[in-house]
Amino acid sequence: MRRVIDTIRDKLCEPDAVFVFPSEVAASFWRRRSLSLTNRRSVRYERFISWDTYKERFFDAFQDATPVNRQVRLLFMADLLRKNAENPFLSAIILPEIRKTWRPFVRYFARTLPILDGMLHDGSIQSALSIDLRSDYLEIRKRYGDFLKNHDLYEPGYESPTGGTISAIHTVFFPTVIQDFAEFKSLIRASNVSVVDVGSPVSRPILRFANAKLELRWMCVSIMELLRSGADPGDIAVTLADLAGYEDELREHARRYDLPFDFHLGKSLSNHPEARLYPLLSACFDSGFSARTLKELFLNRTFPWRDSDLGIQLAKFGIEHHGLQNFTSGNDYHDLWQARLSSHGTTRLLAFYKRFSQAARRIVRSRNMKELRRRILAFSAEWLDSARFSTQALRIYSAALDELPKLEESEDTLKNIDYESPFSLWQMSLADRVYVQPSSLGGIPVYPYRVSAGIYPKYHFLPGASHDTTTVRSPPYPFLPVTVDDGTKGDYSGAFLSLYRSSGETVMMSFGDESSSGPHLPPGDYVAQDSVETHQTVQLDSYALEPALWSGHKREVGLVYPSQLHGSAYCESTFGVPRELDITGTPLGVSELNSRIMQRLSAENGEILITPSSAQSWAECPFAYLFVFGLGLAEVDYDVRYYDPREVGILTHRILSRIIGDTADVNVLEEHIDLSRMLYEEFSKWERTMPVFLPIQWSAVKQRVEEQIRTFVNVDTNEFADSCTLGLEERIEIASFISGVRLAGRVDRIVKSGEDLSVIDYKARVLKKRSGIVSKDGDVRSYQLPIYSLLVERHYDRGALLYYDLNEGRYLVAYGRGPGKPWFEEHEWQNVLSSVGKTIEKMAQSIRGGSYRAPAPRGSCNSCEMRSVCREKYVHA
Ligand code: SF4
Known part of the structure; x- marks a missing residue:
């Protein structure tokens, strides 16, 4: 870099001297550095410029007429591909059979336009192009030429540069990494413009680490040591060669080590969360306002919604209604949202939905850029409280909106252009625009590889510099198939590596064998020179x-x-403070708090109320029982479920109750019910009052339920021909044999056949074996039938206990006389009841003493809804 420094020192005193660098980052670096090199107090900004600025300012071809820009190319290409979809004229670059889905290709082909002319005149390519491919590119070039002519535009990529005002006093630095320098070489030579390159590369090894974490830790500790020894943060720079694998990790390290990194890493505007609002809005519209997309939009905290509560309520309504979304059938659009919101009488939500869906529809269906811009601005004002955006977020959001006037301006200057969807074009334009957060912090700059080529700080760290991440290839015609362009042209990897080897007084280039972007190898040049050093020192921070x-x-x-x-x-x-209350380890005892919890766990008469489900919960984990039954906690669930077996179960139970209830004293079901009418009435009632599945799912559910009900009627008529129903969906409550305890439960059906009594539970998912009720070791696994048994025998008599399997249409006998062999003999069932009795006794004692200690985990924690509040790993520590 000696030559670079000497040139700047020598020439800076000449007022017209201009210094040109490959990028704005390098120009800006040397602009500042020139002051310390020459002891000047100021230097004119425009004397240190990037190559792109130099071309615009000093070469003639770029100053006449109006050049096309990114937006104009997009508009042209969208119009061309739309015309091709209607009347195909391209046969190879877009196959005729997929021409109607042209939108995804617009951005790609728009980027080929500036280099199309060069490719068609490149003799080395022509012979390798197929006739169809060449004919397609010629057709596009012809149409593009006509378009440019008709609109008084020119394509800068097609114009040969002319000398303009370039002079011998100008200096271009590091031309080997400037990709289009060759096109200007002869003009520069003719004008005696000085060209300074880096010279022979400095020989420095690259450090190899086992992984990116160790590498970044080493870098951060090294930087901390530099800062502690008095280094100025402005003298240090970091260049990240592997953004995908290192950026997040480096941000995390910056936070942990409190290092003042200042990230200058640009990314596509469409990848910033703040610019995602309108793609999400469009996804809502495209999906028929599916609950899933509304959830992504309204539960996203990036967007400062004015009516965020209503938005969340709307999303929840859709989730509760099983992934509600509108749909089209034939030519008819079915607005299910409107229908369901109306039938559930939610007037405010309905008005909110109508306003929102209309606004989204208007935006996505805008007919031109002017209309789109107006609608977007109206939407922003009406729906967002932009004062609640952070400064940074507002900048990104505004940058996304700033693309609209540019597109509108381009559209205004073009005639006869029809590209169908202004909204899609805007989104494509955002994807093409790289946005770099403006820095206001100062600190240690972090740049991407290539962009920082040409800087020369005192300390330069380059982590993640592996073979693949330092490969810089820029083939002249990237859109050609590999059979035509083998990719050997345009390899700048060596040039960049040479420049970076000399890119600081101390350069620390390193890479990790593993990063989150995958495994890595050292750059080939370093391997060839045997210059890869494995970092061995264990750094203790x-x-x-x-x-x-x-x-x-x-x-x-x-x-x-x-x-x-x-x-x-x-x-x-937190855990440093002695706990005032530790329910996980110490009982509450007879305290005010426990008496309040007991109130919630007791019946009206003050007795502790135990049901099959509460006993089950307590037996699995008393701590979870306290949360669910004592404190009434439940997890807020935002999962979209298109099918819910619990609801199908409730529906089936309702219908079964109705059938059995209507015929309870008649005994023979088949002859006395009009099943079709009954099913129709029950389904209609459900539709009016409950969340219904989406139409296709609902049809399948109705069909399945109807099959199960018809099978049940057949089976039941055979098995219980001479029976009568004593109880149906009957809640039974009894004072337990344990004092102060009340047992309760709702029994599906109690049937009397002659002298035999049967207690029946309908199930879609039946416990098919006795091990579902009691394990081999004698542990009770299901409390339902045993507690039913205790309830019924007190009220009626000891009866058989049966499951009815709705799916298979058959009865299973757990205990007693019934249609099949019972799982338990009399003495075995007595043992089960005695075991359940002991559990109830222990449960009552523990509740009275305020003891809800969590047991040692047995796997139940994994599926427990209370994990987030319980923090089980601390409970069992
Ligand atoms: S996470 Fe485990 S210990 Fe905690 S409440 Fe749930 S089951 Fe009990």
């Missing part, structure tokens, strides 16, 4: 030493980082 401190092996860890201080503060204010 405060994080590595902390475990030794807590285990008492060390007395201090040196520097304590801010995140460790925050962590310590959290510890101190």
Whole structure:
């Protein structure tokens, strides 16, 4: 870099000297650096410029007439591909059979336009192009030429540069990494413009780490040591060669080590969450306002909705209605949202939905850019409270809106252009625009590879510089098939590596064998020069030493980082404080709090109420029982479920109750019911009052339920021909044999056949074996039938216990005389009841004593809804 520094020192005193660098980052670096090199207090901004700015300012071809821009190319290509879809004239680059789905190709082919002319005149390519491919490209070139002519435009990529005002006093630095430098070489030579390259590369090894985490940790600790030894953050720079594998990790390291990194990493505007609002809005519209898309839109905290509560309520309504969405059948659009919201009488939500769906429809269906811009601005004002955007988020959101006037301006200058969807074109334009967050922080800059080529800080770190991430290829015609362009042209990898080897007084290039972007190998040049050093030193920073401190092996860890201080503060204010209340380990005892919890767990007369489901819950985990039954907690569930077996079960039970209820004293079901009418009435009632599945699912459910009901009527008529129903969906409550305890439960059906009594439970998913009720070791697994047994025998008599399997249409006998062999003999069932009795006794005792201790985990924690509040790993610590 000596030559670069000497040139700037020598020429800066000449007022017209201009210094040209490959990128704006390098120009800006040397603009600042020139002051310290020459002891000047200021320098004119436009004397240090990027190559792109230089071309615009000093070469003639770019100053006449109106050049096309990115937006105009998009508009032209969308119009061309739409015409091709209607009357095909392309046969190879878009196959005729897929021409109607042309939208995904617009951006891609718009990018080929500036290099199309060069390709068609490149003799080395022509012979390899197939006749069809060449004919397609010629046709596009012809139409593009006509378009440019008709609109008084020119394509800069087609014009040969002319000298303009370039002069010998100008200097271009690092031409080997400027991709289109060759096109200007002769003009530059003729004008005696100085060209300065980096010279012979410095020989430096590359450091190899086992993975990106170790590599970044080493880098951060090294930077901290530099800062602690007095280095100025402005003298340090970081270049990330592997953005995908390192960016998130580096941000995390910056937070942990409290390093003032200043990220200058641009990414496509459409990848910023703030610019995702309108694609999500369009997804809502395209999906018929599906509950899933509304959830993504209204539960997204990036967007400052004015009516966020209503938005969330609307999304929840859709989720509760099993993924509600509108649909089209034939030519008819079915607005299910409107129908369901109307039938459920939710007037406010209905008005909100209508306003929202109309606004979304108007935006997505805008006919031109002017209309789209007006509608987007109206939407922003009406629906968003932009004052609640952070400054950074507002900048990104505004940058997305800023594309609209540019598109509108381009559209205004073009005639006879029809590209169908202004909204899609706007989104394509956002995907093409790279947005870099403006920096207001200062600090240690972090750049992407290539962009920072040409800077020369005192300390330059280049993590993630592996073979694949330092490969820079820019083939002249990237859109050609590999059979035509083998990709050997346009390889700039070596040039960039050479420049980066000399890119600082101290350059630390490194890579990790593994990063989140995959496995990596060292760059080929370094391997060839045997210049890859495996980093062996184990760096011990405060994080590595902390475990030794807590285990008492060390007395201090040196520097304590801010995140460790925050962590310590959290510890101190949470588990560092003696707990006033620790229900997981210590019983509440007879306290005010426990008497309140007991109130919630008791019947009106003050006795502890135990049902099959509460006993089941307590037996699995008393702590979970406290949450669910004592405190009434339930998980808020935003999962979209298009099918819910629990609801199908409720529907089936309702219909069964009606059938049996209507015929309870007649005994022979088949002859006395009009099943079709009954099913129709019950389904209609359900549709009016309950959340219904989407139409296709609902039809299938109705069909399945009808089959099950018809089978049931047949089976029941055979099995219980001479019976009568004593109880139906009957809630039975009894004072238990344990004092102060009340047992309760709702029994599906109690049938009397002669002297025999049967208790029946209808199930879609039946416990098919006795091991579903009691394990081999004698542990009770299901409390339902045993507690039913206790309830019924007190009220009626000891009876048989049966499951009816709705899916298979058959009875299964758990105990007693019935249609099949019972799973339990008399004495075995007595043992089960005695075991259940002991559990109820223990349960009552523990509730009275306020003891809800969590048992050792047996796997039930994995499916427990209370995990997030229980923090089971601390409970069992
Ligand atoms: S997570 Fe485990 S310990 Fe905690 S309540 Fe649930 S089942 Fe009990």
